[in-house]
Amino acid sequence: MSLKIKALKIYQVDAFTDKAFHGNSAGVCILEEPIEDEIMQAIAAEMNLSETAFLIPEKNSLLESSNVFSLRWFTPKVEVSMCGHATLAASAILFDEFHVQTDEIIYRTKSGKLIARKKENKIVLDFPLDTPVFEGFPINKKLLEAVGISEYENIFLGENTKKLVVHLKNHEEVLKLNPNFELMRQLDVMGIKGLGVTASIGADYDFISRYFNPWAGIDEDSVTGSVHTLLASYWSEILGKNVLNAYQASKRGGEMLLKLREDRRLEIIGDFIITLKGEIYI
Numbered sequence: 696m697s698l699k700i701k702a703l704k705i706y707q708v709d710a711f712t713d714k715a716f717h718g719n720s721a722g723v724c725i726l727e728e729p730i731e732d733e734i735m736q737a738i739a740a741e742m743n744l745s746e747t748a749f750l751i752p753e754k755n756s757l758l759e760s761s762n763v764f765s766l767r768w769f770t771p772k773v774e775v776s777m778c779g780h781a782t783l784a785a786s787a788i789l790f791d792e793f794h795v796q797t798d799e800i801i802y803r804t805k806s807g808k809l810i811a812r813k814k815e816n817k818i819v820l821d822f823p824l825d826t827p828v829f830e831g832f833p834i835n836k837k838l839l840e841a842v843g844i845s846e847y848e849n850i851f852l853g854e855n856t857k858k859l860v861v862h863l864k865n866h867e868e869v870l871k872l873n874p875n876f877e878l879m880r881q882l883d884v885m886g887i888k889g890l891g892v893t894a895s896i897g898a899d900y901d902f903i904s905r906y907f908n909p910w911a912g913i914d915e916d917s918v919t920g921s922v923h924t925l926l927a928s929y930w931s932e933i934l935g936k937n938v939l940n941a942y943q944a945s946k947r948g949g950e951m952l953l954k955l956r957e958d959r960r961l962e963i964i965g966d967f968i969i970t971l972k973g974e975i976y977i
Contacts, residue, residue, distance in 0.1 A: 700976050703730075706792070707744070707971035708784035711918040711949035715968045718949040719917035721784035722747030724975070725758065725793075732774070734977055739769035741975070745913045746770055748781040750789075753803065758789070762797035766804050772912035775888075777806040777856065779920010779963055780949075783818045786811035787967040790818070806855075820963040824955060825925040827851035827860070833885060841878040842890065842907065852887070853925040858906075860891040860925060866903050869894045870944055876909040884910060891922045893930075900942040900950070902930050918949030920963050927953040927961050 704725040712718025722742040724735075726749060739747040746768045752761035766785060768778040782802065789795045790813045802809040810821035832852045839845075839861070849862040863869050869892050884890075889908035896903045904926055906919040923941060930939055939953040954962040 702974040702976055703738075705738075705742075705973060705975045706784075706788050706969060707742075708787050709968045709970055710780035710783040710787070711920070711943075711951050711965040712947075712968065713966040715970055717947050718966075718968075719780040719919070719945075719947065720744050720970070721778075721781035723781070723785045723788045724749045725788070726751040730977070735767065736769050736774070738975060738977070740771045743771055745916050746775065746778045746781040748778070748785040750785050750802070758793045758795065760796055762795065762799065763801045763803065764789075766802040766809070770911045770913055775911060777804070777822075777921045779820060779822065779923065780918055780965075782809060782811065782820055783920065783963075783965055783967060786813070786818045786820070787969060791969065792972070814964070817964055817966055820920065820965075822920070822924050822961050822963055823855065824928050824959045824961040825856050825858075826854040827925060827929045828854050835882060835884065838879065838882050838884060838890070841882065842874045842892070843872045844892070851925075851929065853922075856921055856925055857886055857888045858891060858922050858925055859887045859889070860893060860904075860922070860929070862929075863892055863894045866894040866896040866944075868892075869903055869905055872905065874907055874915075876907070876914045879907070880909045889916075889919075889922065891919070891926070893926055895930075895934075896942070899940065901934060901936065901939045902926065903942045903944045905944055915945055917945045917947040918943045918951070920951070920965075923951065923953060923963060924961050927955055931955050
């Protein structure tokens with residue numbers, strides 16, 4: 696008995712960079728109809744990128760004429776509730792490869808409504824701004840030790856994202872960290888969805904960061920849009936600025952412009968490079 700094979704359009708995009716093989720690479724899988732969660736998870740594992748985005752036009756409309764899409768994100772191990780760089784990657788494909796006939800794209804996600812626009816050669820993401828919480832959550836000293844942190848300026852948790860961020864004394868401390876990811880994976884993190892570190896730097900950027908999430912199969916994420924919804928809120932208060940230049944100091948590195956709005960939304964602006972396009976068969 697022959698099996699029915701489906702060919703799905705799939706792409707790879709380097710987000711938050713204007714140079715190939717830098718920034719954070721995301722998969723983008725275009726669906727014409729829903730597929731099982733298990734297949735999406737298997738595709739994400741096959742792509743073996745930090746996240747793969749799966750999108751489908753709502754109400755079965757054509758890709759080119761639709762401006763509302765269902766969007767989900769999977770790491771090689773789990774589904775996540777928000778991903779900035781894979782949303783930027785998905786938007787790049789819709790605008791540049793499918794030439795969607797609209798000024799903005801609306802995504803229906805597990806984190807609510809997200810919006811993307813194309814501005815010149817950049818993507819502008821419209822995300823909810825997170826709020827830092829400074830007390831009322833346990834601080835796991837073993838986790839900090841596993842990351843290599845002994846002293847810090849501040850520590851806070853994202854009210855919505857549940858990401859933990861540690862403000863270190865200077866940017867050299869951020870750069871020299873060498874976490875023990877195997878030990879981190881063994882710890883009970885009590886609902887924390889990733890750990891970031893940050894410090895001010897001056898010069899070309901207002902602050903830098905790194906982000907670790909071995910519990911989701913991503914030891915160190917190259918560039919993380921979602922954690923910047925929290926970092927933007929924190930650094931805006933400290934620096935007294937509503938427009939911030941941020942750099943994520945991973946091995947690949949990536950940068951973004953952050954604009955805080957009065958309606959508690961954040962515009963995350965970044966470049967992209969499409970590096971691969973083809974089909975995947977299921």
